[in-house]
Amino acid sequence: MNAFVAPRDGYDLIGDVHGCGATLAALLEKLGYHLKDGVYRHATRKVIFLGDIIDRGPRIRLAVQLASRMVEAGEALIVMGNHEYNALAYCRRARLRESGDHRDFLRPHTSRHNRIIRETLDQYQHHPDEWDDALSWFMRMPLCLELPSLGEGKSGLRVVHACWDEALVRPFLARFPDGCIDEAFLQDSVDPSSFAYRVLDRLTRGTSLRLPEGVEIHSGDGFTRRSFRAHFWAREPRTYGDVVFQPDNLPGELESRWLSEGELEKLPYYGPEQLPLFLGHYWCEGVPALPATNIACLDYSAVKCGRLVAYRFSGEATLDAANFVWVPVPREPSSRPLPEELPAEELSGRGEMRG
Structure with a gap:
């Protein structure tokens, strides 16, 4: 693995790819990256992937290959997403615990868990060594990044897949400085x-x-959920509607339901005075927008025919929605973007021309 050298001009942060490998290549090319020696490179910029490279999409192996080659070559950084963590736990056998809690695998092979990882395992079915390499790479992904300024008058930045909770991040980094x-x-x-x-x-x-x-959300992805995703940048939240952050609407009049003291205690807070923070995870929809002046969520449901989104960060302390760059993913496979530089053989096989 090549040593990482900070870029001269800034970082291009890319949201959840979820197996849309060809779309990832098309986005990199739109950002000005060019394929050289099997790796996408830029003369003055580098990529930061926000995790969730795998699962759901048609070109998972391609997505992993593109991202991992960039990271190993020192052209990109990455943080672990919940889907990489899920894959590790799904494939790791559990050790017998003193408590007597014993399970075959860290993540039980339930029908729900099987369904989430099925597409990934199917695409790696005839490539077991490649899957072992991918799992090893997942273990080398940090959980978060805190990067210094690239120069005088420029801001540093923070990166995490879902939530920056200072009360957990600091003791974790004290124990694992590389994350x-x-x-x-x-x-x-x-x-x-x-x-x-x-x-x-x-x-x-x-x-x-x-x-x-007794209340459930029936999501568009076919899952039934009994909880909702909440964000962590509302200064004084009062109701469910103040913190809900997901594409699924809350049932009935729940947005106006008051948050209990116990619920408020669960919510960390990330204030506007803190470093710019970049997230994935939340399945946003529509035209990319900033939820706060120092926070950007880059997961815009690419695998659900949304957008694969990047943010071009050049050291600004106040983020600017004009710096979003994206590639839309049309529902009709023949209309989807194709990379110009990626060799045709990379796009061949199961799911070609789809993502």
Whole structure:
């Protein structure tokens, strides 16, 4: 792996790819990256991937290849998403615990979990060594990044897949300065009482609030949910509507429901005076917009025929929506963007021309 050298002009942060490998290549080319020796490179800029490279999409292996080659070549950084963590836990056998809690795998192979990872495992079915390499790469992904300024008068930045919770980030980085977990931490992460569970759950999944008893959300992706995703930048939230951050609407009049003291205690707060923060995870829809002056969410549902979105960061302390760059993903496969520089053989096989 080549040593990472900070770029001269800035970073291009890219949201959840979810297996849209050809679309990723098209976005990189739109951003001015060119394929050289099998790696997309830019003369003065580098990429930061926000995690969730895998699952759901038609070109998962291609997406992993493109992103991992850039990271290994020192042309990109990445943080772990909940889908990379899920894959690690799904494929890792659990150690016998003193408590007697024993399971075959860290993430049980339930019908729900099987469904989430099925497309990834199908695409790697005849490439087991490649899948082992991918899992090893997932273990080398940091959970968060805090990067210094690129020069005088420029701001540093922070990157995490779902939620920057200072109360968890600081003790975690004190223990793991490079932000990367080890095997023991991964094993501990399935114990809800552990520090490892709290860190991985909050940083890769964010904060969710339970819906009232008997209330469910039937999502567009076919899952039934009994909680909703909440954001963490409202200064004095009062109602569910002040913090809900997901494409699915809350049922009935729940947006006006008051937050309880217990629910408020679960919500961290990221204020406008803090460094610019970049997130994925939240399945936003529509034209990319900034939820706060120092926060950008770059997950715009690419695999659901939304947009694969990047933000061109050049050190500005106040973010600007004009710096979003994206490639739309039309529903009709023949209309979807294709990269110009990627060799045709890279696009061949299952799912070609689709993502």
